[in-house]
Amino acid sequence: MKPSQVTTLEGNEAVAYIAYRVNEVCAIYPITPSSTMAELADQWASEGKTNIWGNIPLVVEMQSEGGAAGTVHGALQTGAMTTTFTASQGLLLMIPNLYKMAGELTSAVLHVAARSLAAQGLSIFGDHSDVAAVRQTGFAQLASSTVQEGHDMALLAQASTLEGRIPFIHFFDGFRTSHEVNKLTLIPDETIRMMIDAEQVRAHRGRGLNPDHPFIRGTAQNPDIYFQARETVNPFYAQLPSIVQQKMDAFAELTGRSYHLFDYFGHPEAERVVVIIGSGAQTLIETVTYLQTQGEKVGVVNVRLCLPFSAEHFIKVLPATVKAITVLDRIKSPGATGEPLYADVVTVLAEAYANGTLPTPAIPRITGGRYGLSSKEFTPAMAKSVLDELKKDKPKNHFTIGIDDDVSHSSLEYDAAFDIEPDEVVRALFIGLGADGTVGANKNSIKIIGESTPLYAQGYFVYDSKKSGSRTVSHVRFGPNPINSPYLIHSASFIGCHQFVFAEKIDVLENAGHGATFLLNSPYGPDEVWDRLPRSLQQEIIDKDIRFYVIDASKVALDTGMGNRTNTIMQTCFFAISGVLPREEAIAKIKESIKKTYGKKGEDVVKKNYIAVDQTLARLYKIDVPKEAKGTIDLPPTVSSKAPEFVQQVTAMMMAGKGDQLPVSMLPIDGTYPSGTTQWEKRNISAFVPIWEPDICIQCGNCSFVCPHGVIRSKFYPETRLKNAPEAFKSAQINARGFPDTRYTLQVYVEDCTGCNLCVEVCPAKSLQQSGVKAINMKPKEPILKQELANIRFFESIPFNDRSKVDFSSVRGTQFLEPLFEFSGACAGCGETPYVRLLSQLFGDRLIMANATGCSSIYGGNLPTTPWTKNAEGRGPAWSNSLFEDNAEFGLGFRLTADKHLEVAIQLALELKGAVNPALVDQIIEAPQATESQIRDQRIRVAELKAALIILDTEKAKDLLSVADHLVHRSIWIMGGDGWAYDIGSSGVDHVLASGRNINILVLDTEVYSNTGGQMSKSTPMGAVAKFAAGGKPVAKKDLALQAISYGSVYVARIAMGANPQQTLLALREAEAYPGPSLVLAYSHCIAHGINMEHGLKQQDLAVACGHWPLIRYNPALRESDRNPFVLDSPRPAIKLKDYAFNELRYKMLSRSHPAESEELMKLAQQVVNQKWEIYEEMASGSGSRFHPDASVKQKSKK
Amino acid sequence: MDFTTNYMGLKLLHPIVASAGPLSGTLDGIKRLEDGGAAAVVMFSLFEENIRHENEAFSHLMESGTQSFAESLSYFPDVDSFHVGPDSYLNLLRQASESVEVPVIASLNCVTGEGWIDYAKQMQQAGASGLELNIYSVEADLDATSEEVEQRYLDILAAVKSTVNIPVALKLSPFFSAMGHMAKRLDQAGADALVLFNRFYQPDIDIQALEVKPSLGLSSAGEIRLPLLWIALLHGKLNASLAATRGVEKPDEVIKYLLAGADVVMTTSALLRHGPSYMTVLLDGLKAWMEARRFSSVAQVRGGMSRSKVANPGAFERANYIRELESFQSAYI
Structure with a gap:
C-alpha cells in the first residue's frame, strides 16, 4: 500500500474528495457554503478524474435542490451510486425525496455543510438548523467535527449505507469546517476500495429498476397496510449503529484513525460532562484537556452518529461518576421542550433509569443549552462557562452561551479573557482588502507550511458583508501539533494590517497578544509612520509591548508591476519576521509556490512575483517604538452623531465589527429594520472619484443614469440659493429653455463612490481644448475631500426637484429624481444596480419590492447597512426577501393584498x-x-x-x-437574477406571468449565478465558461422573452442600459404602466463575466450590436389597436458575436483551454444569433393581428 | 516558363508570397492562401507583448473580485489545462505545416531577449520552414541612440540564428540613417533574407474628439517606391535574399519589384481586397508580361532594373527634386 499523503485542504474539498471517488452520479445545485463540493466534482469530471471504479462520475447541475433530489432519487432507484451536496434551504427543498429515499431503504450519502435557516433573517453561516429540520425523514445522520473527520466520515457513511441500506446525511459545520483549511492525511484509493464492499455495490445496483426483471416501487398504500409497512424498516435502524461502529473499527485498522459512535474525552471519573455535535466538540476537548490539568473532573461526549441515536452506545461512554450533564445544541427549536440532542439525551437517560441500565447511581442532572447559531463564536471561555455552570446546585437550563440575552435572561456569562492556546502555536491575524490578495496569500502560506514542513497549519477566513471594498480577516495558526481550534484568534502573536486605512479607522490590535509582532503596510516610511498612527493605537503598541514593522507594500507592488496585489509582498514579510520558518528556507518555499501557483498563467507573472519577493526584504523596517504615545490623531466615530438612534446604537456596533456584543434587547423582534442606513456608512473605499467640470458638461444626465452606487446626483434651483454656497460649490446655468436664473449642479458623493469609472466612460462631453478631459473625470479624492463634504452638505440643503416638474420620459430628466436606492455594497461598477436605482427613482415612493435571494438581495438587504431608503416625506420602497425559489409567488402575494x-x-x-x-x-x-x-x-x-x-x-x-x-396605486415589482428567473423560480415566474395580474418582474440577467460565484444557469449563453460548464455551455440560453410573449397578455421587454438608455427608461415605464403582468429582462454586466468592470457598459453595447441581446418591447396593449405589439428596438447586428464575446474571460477562457471546442461553439452560437434575429425581424413586421388576442388585456385596458 | 524562385534557401514555385496578415490567422485561411496560389505563406506575427498582456489580463480577471465575499470566493472554474503563451499560435503553425505543401514561415515580434530565443525555438519545433523576425518598435525613447538601436537588431539576429537552423529573415523598418550599411551588417551577421519594408504604426489625430487614432489601412501602389528604391540599391550586393513587401495592387508592382531585384514579392492588401485567389491574377499578369517580352524565367527578370544593371544608375541615388529640376529644362530648347 502506498504511504498516506499528507496535504492541506478546505473541509469541503476533503469531503468532496471521497464523495467523488465513491459515486457514479452527482446531481447538484449551488448553495453556500456547500457549493465548493459540487464545483470540485464538476471540475474533476471535466478534467477526466475517475472514481475508484475507474470511470468519470456524471455531474449534472439541476435547476434547484428539489430537482437535484429528484435526480438523485431517480439515479439511485436505477442502481447508480449517487450523491449530492447541499445546505440550509437547499436541504429543505429535498425533504419530500428524503422521505422517499429512506422509506425505500436506498443506500446513499448526502453531504451537507450545515447552515442556518432563514427565519427572522437569512444567514449563510453555520449551525445545525438544516439537518435538525430533516430528522424525521428517516435518514441517518453522521457528523464531523474537523476537516480530517469530514474526509473520514464521508467514507464511513458511504460504507455504512451500503451495508445498512439506510441513507445518510453526512454533515459538518458550514464555514467553520467547510471553509477551514487544515492539514490532513488523505485516504489512499486502495483503502477506499477496501472500505467499499464491491458485493454491496453490486447489490445496490441489483435493487435498481430493471425491465429485465421488473417490479413496482412507489405504490400508493391505503389505511390497511401503510402503517405496518412503515414499521418494516425498524430492524435496519436497529442494526445500523453496530454496522457504523464495525466500519469505524475496520477503518481504524486501515488508517490508525479510530472513531466511535460517541467519543468520550476527559477525566475517566468525570463528574461534569458536556454532550455536543460538530466542531464545537473540539473546543470542548481543548477546554476539558486544560481543565483536567487544573484538577477538574470534566469530560465531553462528541456525538458522531446523531441518528439513529444509540442509547446503548451512549450510556456506555458515560463515566459512571457523572453527576451533571449539559447538552449543547447548535439549533433553536422555538416552543419545544428542548433542542433535539437535549431531547434525545433526556429520553435516553430517563429510559435507562427506568430500565435500570443507567451506569450512574442516580440519574444525572441534565441541562440543555444553545450555542453557535449562524457561526457565532464558541470559544474555550464559553466552554468553561458551560462546565462551570454545572458546578452549581441549580444550573441554568435551556440556557444560551455566547450572547447576552437580557430579555429572557437565558445566557450564561463567561470570562472572555480565558485563553488556553499554547504558546507553541503561532497565531497570526491578517487584515486585508478583498482585492489585495491577502486571503489567497494566507491560503498559500498554509499550503507551504502544511505540505512541505512537519508543522501543522490551520486557516479560517472572515469576510465582510459588502462585495466591493470588503475587509477580510484571516485567522491562521501554525504549530508542531495538530491544530483543531474551531474559533477565531483572540490573542494573536502576529498581526498583519495590509491596508493603512484600517489602522486609521478600527482598532487593528484589539486581538493582539502581549509581545505580538505588528506588520503594517504603510505609505509612510519608518521615520514618519509613528506620528501618523491614531494615539490609541500608539498606546496599545506601547502597552502590549508590540514589535512594530512597516513596509510600503503598495509601492513595492507598483514598482514591481504587481498593480494593487500586495499579497506576495506581505506574505514575504510575514515569513521574514514571524519566525515560523528560517528566513531563507521560507523565501525559497515562497518562490517554489509562486512557480506552482502562477506557472500556468505564464512565466511573466511568475517573474514579477519573484522580483516582488526580492525587493520586499530590503524595504521592510523595524520601528523603534517611543515610550510615550503623543499622537494627535483619534479614531473617528463609526457613524455621524446625526444618525438616528437605532443606527448609532445598533447599526454602528455591527459596522464596527462589534455586533457580537449587542444584547438581545437591542435587536428587532421580527426581522424588521429601518430603511436607508447605507448613508451613514461612509466607506471611503476609492482613492479616486469623479470630479465634475461644469463648463464642459452638457447636463445630459448619463453619468447619473449609469451610476451603480447612486453617488452622482443633480438638482436645478433658483440662482438666489447660491448666496450661502461654499466657495468651491460648483454650478452652471441650466441648459434648458424656460428656466431663467436657474442653476444646475451635479454633486458627487465622494465618500460613497467606489471608483468604478462607469460615469466617465459614459460621459459624451469632451473638452474642446484639452485632450482626454471630459465633463466628468476621475481624480484623487484626498485633495478635494474636505471641500466636497462642505459641498455635499450645501447640496443637501437644496430640495430635490418637484417630481411633477421633472420629465420622466428622458434620461436627462431622471437625473433630477431622488434615488431611493443608494450606496449599496455591490461590486464596484455593478451592472445590476443602475437598473435598481433607476426603478427607485421612477416609482420608489410607492414601490413595494419582492426580491429573490441572490446578489440583489445581498447588496439590497445584507446587514449592517442597507441601501433602500426613503424621501423627505418618509416614503420609499418597502422591500422584502422571502426565499430564492418562491420570489414570484411572494410578489404575487403583494399584488393580491393590494x-x-x-x-x-x-x-x-x-x-x-x-x-x-x-x-x-x-x-x-x-x-x-x-x-x-x-x-x-x-x-x-x-x-x-x-x-x-x-x-x-x-x-x-x-x-x-x-x-x-x-x-394610492402601488407599484409592485418582483426582482431577482437569472438563477431565480430561469432556473429555481422558473415555474413561479411562469405561473405569475400567466396570472394576468398587474405585477412587474425585473430580471437582472447576468447570465450566471453571480452571488454564489459564477455557476451556469439556463441563461448562460452557448460557448461561455461557467462553473458546471467548464467545457463551455453547449446549449443556447433560454429565450425567456419569447416564452412570455407566447402568452399574449404579458408585457415583455429586453433592455440594456449601456446600449440604449432611453429604451431602458421607456421599457421600465411601459412595464409599470401596463395593467397586466410585465417581464423586463435587463442585461447586467457582471464581475463573473471576467471583464474590466469599467467597460461594462461598452460590453452591453456590443452585446446588442452583435445581436446576442436584441432590444425588444412587446406591448399587448398595442394589439388592441391592431398595431404590431412586437417592437425591435435595436438595429440589425453590425458586428460578429465573437467581437463582443472575446472581450470577456468567460468566452476567452474556452478558446485557451479548448480551442477547437471554442471555435465550434462560437460558430454555432453565431448561427443561433442569426436565426434568432430572423425570427425577431419576422415578428416585428406585419400587423398586430398576427399575434393572438387576449381577453384579460382587453378587460384591463377598459378599466 | 520557369517561375521557380529561391527565397532564403526555400525552393518556391514562383516569387509571389502571402505576407504576414490576418488571412493566415486560421488554418482555413492558410489553406485558402495555398489554394489561391501563394508560393509561400508568412503567418501573422506572434507578438510577445500581446502574450504578456493577455497573460496578465487572464491572471487579473481570473482573480478579480475573488476571496472577498463569503459566498463567491471565485467566479470561474479552476481550469487546469489553460493554454497561455504562444500555444495557440504554435498549434496553428503545426497544423498548417502539416496541412499545406507550400512553406509556412512564422513571424515573430518580441520585446525581450528570451522571448526571441524561446519563441523562435518553439516555432522551429512546430514545423516552420523559416522565420521572419518582425523587429518592430517605435523608438520613442529620446535617450536611445541609433547605435543602440542598430545593435539591438544585430543582437536579436545573432541570438535567433544561434538558436535555430531554419532560415531567418528580418523584416526591417526603413528608418536607418545608413540603410545600406545596416543591410550589409545584417547580411554579414547571417540574415538569410531582408524583408523591405515594414509598414509602421503612424497614428492620426481626431480633431473633433481630440484623440489619437490608430490608423493602418491597406497599402496602395504609391507606397512601393521606398522598398523599390532599396531593393534596387541592394540587389546583387548581399548574400541575403530580398523580399519586397508593401503596395502590391496589380501585377505591375510585382514586375517592378522583380525588376528592382526582389527574390520574392509579398502581399496582403491585394489579397484582402480581392481574396486569396487574386494571387493567380498577379501571377497571370506577370506571366503575360514576361511572355510579351519573351522572358523565359523569373531569374532573367530579377534585378534587370537594379542599380547595378539599370541604364542610368544615378537615377536611384539623386534626390527627387534634383531630377525634377533637371527635367524642367527641355533637351530641345
Missing part, C-alpha cells in the same frame, strides 16, 4: 361616503393615477380622507384607515 385591500378600501369608502366628503370619495375612486401629478393629487385626497376618518372615529372609519393607503 387588490383586495383596494377593493375593501373602496367598499368602505362608499359605505362611509355620507359621513365624510361624498365628492372626495368619488374623486378618490375615479381619479386617474397615471402621472406623477395625478398621484400627488390622489395622495392629497387620501390624506384629506384619512383626516376625516380620524375625526369620525368609528369602527368602520378605523377599518378604512387601516387600508386607505392602498387608494
Whole structure:
C-alpha cells in the first residue's frame, strides 16, 4: 500500500474528495457554503478524474435542490451510486425525496455543510438548523467535527449505507469546517476500495429498476397496510449503529484513525460532562484537556452518529461518576421542550433509569443549552462557562452561551479573557482588502507550511458583508501539533494590517497578544509612520509591548508591476519576521509556490512575483517604538452623531465589527429594520472619484443614469440659493429653455463612490481644448475631500426637484429624481444596480419590492447597512426577501393584498361616503393615477380622507384607515437574477406571468449565478465558461422573452442600459404602466463575466450590436389597436458575436483551454444569433393581428 | 516558363508570397492562401507583448473580485489545462505545416531577449520552414541612440540564428540613417533574407474628439517606391535574399519589384481586397508580361532594373527634386 499523503485542504474539498471517488452520479445545485463540493466534482469530471471504479462520475447541475433530489432519487432507484451536496434551504427543498429515499431503504450519502435557516433573517453561516429540520425523514445522520473527520466520515457513511441500506446525511459545520483549511492525511484509493464492499455495490445496483426483471416501487398504500409497512424498516435502524461502529473499527485498522459512535474525552471519573455535535466538540476537548490539568473532573461526549441515536452506545461512554450533564445544541427549536440532542439525551437517560441500565447511581442532572447559531463564536471561555455552570446546585437550563440575552435572561456569562492556546502555536491575524490578495496569500502560506514542513497549519477566513471594498480577516495558526481550534484568534502573536486605512479607522490590535509582532503596510516610511498612527493605537503598541514593522507594500507592488496585489509582498514579510520558518528556507518555499501557483498563467507573472519577493526584504523596517504615545490623531466615530438612534446604537456596533456584543434587547423582534442606513456608512473605499467640470458638461444626465452606487446626483434651483454656497460649490446655468436664473449642479458623493469609472466612460462631453478631459473625470479624492463634504452638505440643503416638474420620459430628466436606492455594497461598477436605482427613482415612493435571494438581495438587504431608503416625506420602497425559489409567488402575494385591500378600501369608502366628503370619495375612486401629478393629487385626497376618518372615529372609519393607503396605486415589482428567473423560480415566474395580474418582474440577467460565484444557469449563453460548464455551455440560453410573449397578455421587454438608455427608461415605464403582468429582462454586466468592470457598459453595447441581446418591447396593449405589439428596438447586428464575446474571460477562457471546442461553439452560437434575429425581424413586421388576442388585456385596458 | 524562385534557401514555385496578415490567422485561411496560389505563406506575427498582456489580463480577471465575499470566493472554474503563451499560435503553425505543401514561415515580434530565443525555438519545433523576425518598435525613447538601436537588431539576429537552423529573415523598418550599411551588417551577421519594408504604426489625430487614432489601412501602389528604391540599391550586393513587401495592387508592382531585384514579392492588401485567389491574377499578369517580352524565367527578370544593371544608375541615388529640376529644362530648347 502506498504511504498516506499528507496535504492541506478546505473541509469541503476533503469531503468532496471521497464523495467523488465513491459515486457514479452527482446531481447538484449551488448553495453556500456547500457549493465548493459540487464545483470540485464538476471540475474533476471535466478534467477526466475517475472514481475508484475507474470511470468519470456524471455531474449534472439541476435547476434547484428539489430537482437535484429528484435526480438523485431517480439515479439511485436505477442502481447508480449517487450523491449530492447541499445546505440550509437547499436541504429543505429535498425533504419530500428524503422521505422517499429512506422509506425505500436506498443506500446513499448526502453531504451537507450545515447552515442556518432563514427565519427572522437569512444567514449563510453555520449551525445545525438544516439537518435538525430533516430528522424525521428517516435518514441517518453522521457528523464531523474537523476537516480530517469530514474526509473520514464521508467514507464511513458511504460504507455504512451500503451495508445498512439506510441513507445518510453526512454533515459538518458550514464555514467553520467547510471553509477551514487544515492539514490532513488523505485516504489512499486502495483503502477506499477496501472500505467499499464491491458485493454491496453490486447489490445496490441489483435493487435498481430493471425491465429485465421488473417490479413496482412507489405504490400508493391505503389505511390497511401503510402503517405496518412503515414499521418494516425498524430492524435496519436497529442494526445500523453496530454496522457504523464495525466500519469505524475496520477503518481504524486501515488508517490508525479510530472513531466511535460517541467519543468520550476527559477525566475517566468525570463528574461534569458536556454532550455536543460538530466542531464545537473540539473546543470542548481543548477546554476539558486544560481543565483536567487544573484538577477538574470534566469530560465531553462528541456525538458522531446523531441518528439513529444509540442509547446503548451512549450510556456506555458515560463515566459512571457523572453527576451533571449539559447538552449543547447548535439549533433553536422555538416552543419545544428542548433542542433535539437535549431531547434525545433526556429520553435516553430517563429510559435507562427506568430500565435500570443507567451506569450512574442516580440519574444525572441534565441541562440543555444553545450555542453557535449562524457561526457565532464558541470559544474555550464559553466552554468553561458551560462546565462551570454545572458546578452549581441549580444550573441554568435551556440556557444560551455566547450572547447576552437580557430579555429572557437565558445566557450564561463567561470570562472572555480565558485563553488556553499554547504558546507553541503561532497565531497570526491578517487584515486585508478583498482585492489585495491577502486571503489567497494566507491560503498559500498554509499550503507551504502544511505540505512541505512537519508543522501543522490551520486557516479560517472572515469576510465582510459588502462585495466591493470588503475587509477580510484571516485567522491562521501554525504549530508542531495538530491544530483543531474551531474559533477565531483572540490573542494573536502576529498581526498583519495590509491596508493603512484600517489602522486609521478600527482598532487593528484589539486581538493582539502581549509581545505580538505588528506588520503594517504603510505609505509612510519608518521615520514618519509613528506620528501618523491614531494615539490609541500608539498606546496599545506601547502597552502590549508590540514589535512594530512597516513596509510600503503598495509601492513595492507598483514598482514591481504587481498593480494593487500586495499579497506576495506581505506574505514575504510575514515569513521574514514571524519566525515560523528560517528566513531563507521560507523565501525559497515562497518562490517554489509562486512557480506552482502562477506557472500556468505564464512565466511573466511568475517573474514579477519573484522580483516582488526580492525587493520586499530590503524595504521592510523595524520601528523603534517611543515610550510615550503623543499622537494627535483619534479614531473617528463609526457613524455621524446625526444618525438616528437605532443606527448609532445598533447599526454602528455591527459596522464596527462589534455586533457580537449587542444584547438581545437591542435587536428587532421580527426581522424588521429601518430603511436607508447605507448613508451613514461612509466607506471611503476609492482613492479616486469623479470630479465634475461644469463648463464642459452638457447636463445630459448619463453619468447619473449609469451610476451603480447612486453617488452622482443633480438638482436645478433658483440662482438666489447660491448666496450661502461654499466657495468651491460648483454650478452652471441650466441648459434648458424656460428656466431663467436657474442653476444646475451635479454633486458627487465622494465618500460613497467606489471608483468604478462607469460615469466617465459614459460621459459624451469632451473638452474642446484639452485632450482626454471630459465633463466628468476621475481624480484623487484626498485633495478635494474636505471641500466636497462642505459641498455635499450645501447640496443637501437644496430640495430635490418637484417630481411633477421633472420629465420622466428622458434620461436627462431622471437625473433630477431622488434615488431611493443608494450606496449599496455591490461590486464596484455593478451592472445590476443602475437598473435598481433607476426603478427607485421612477416609482420608489410607492414601490413595494419582492426580491429573490441572490446578489440583489445581498447588496439590497445584507446587514449592517442597507441601501433602500426613503424621501423627505418618509416614503420609499418597502422591500422584502422571502426565499430564492418562491420570489414570484411572494410578489404575487403583494399584488393580491393590494387588490383586495383596494377593493375593501373602496367598499368602505362608499359605505362611509355620507359621513365624510361624498365628492372626495368619488374623486378618490375615479381619479386617474397615471402621472406623477395625478398621484400627488390622489395622495392629497387620501390624506384629506384619512383626516376625516380620524375625526369620525368609528369602527368602520378605523377599518378604512387601516387600508386607505392602498387608494394610492402601488407599484409592485418582483426582482431577482437569472438563477431565480430561469432556473429555481422558473415555474413561479411562469405561473405569475400567466396570472394576468398587474405585477412587474425585473430580471437582472447576468447570465450566471453571480452571488454564489459564477455557476451556469439556463441563461448562460452557448460557448461561455461557467462553473458546471467548464467545457463551455453547449446549449443556447433560454429565450425567456419569447416564452412570455407566447402568452399574449404579458408585457415583455429586453433592455440594456449601456446600449440604449432611453429604451431602458421607456421599457421600465411601459412595464409599470401596463395593467397586466410585465417581464423586463435587463442585461447586467457582471464581475463573473471576467471583464474590466469599467467597460461594462461598452460590453452591453456590443452585446446588442452583435445581436446576442436584441432590444425588444412587446406591448399587448398595442394589439388592441391592431398595431404590431412586437417592437425591435435595436438595429440589425453590425458586428460578429465573437467581437463582443472575446472581450470577456468567460468566452476567452474556452478558446485557451479548448480551442477547437471554442471555435465550434462560437460558430454555432453565431448561427443561433442569426436565426434568432430572423425570427425577431419576422415578428416585428406585419400587423398586430398576427399575434393572438387576449381577453384579460382587453378587460384591463377598459378599466 | 520557369517561375521557380529561391527565397532564403526555400525552393518556391514562383516569387509571389502571402505576407504576414490576418488571412493566415486560421488554418482555413492558410489553406485558402495555398489554394489561391501563394508560393509561400508568412503567418501573422506572434507578438510577445500581446502574450504578456493577455497573460496578465487572464491572471487579473481570473482573480478579480475573488476571496472577498463569503459566498463567491471565485467566479470561474479552476481550469487546469489553460493554454497561455504562444500555444495557440504554435498549434496553428503545426497544423498548417502539416496541412499545406507550400512553406509556412512564422513571424515573430518580441520585446525581450528570451522571448526571441524561446519563441523562435518553439516555432522551429512546430514545423516552420523559416522565420521572419518582425523587429518592430517605435523608438520613442529620446535617450536611445541609433547605435543602440542598430545593435539591438544585430543582437536579436545573432541570438535567433544561434538558436535555430531554419532560415531567418528580418523584416526591417526603413528608418536607418545608413540603410545600406545596416543591410550589409545584417547580411554579414547571417540574415538569410531582408524583408523591405515594414509598414509602421503612424497614428492620426481626431480633431473633433481630440484623440489619437490608430490608423493602418491597406497599402496602395504609391507606397512601393521606398522598398523599390532599396531593393534596387541592394540587389546583387548581399548574400541575403530580398523580399519586397508593401503596395502590391496589380501585377505591375510585382514586375517592378522583380525588376528592382526582389527574390520574392509579398502581399496582403491585394489579397484582402480581392481574396486569396487574386494571387493567380498577379501571377497571370506577370506571366503575360514576361511572355510579351519573351522572358523565359523569373531569374532573367530579377534585378534587370537594379542599380547595378539599370541604364542610368544615378537615377536611384539623386534626390527627387534634383531630377525634377533637371527635367524642367527641355533637351530641345
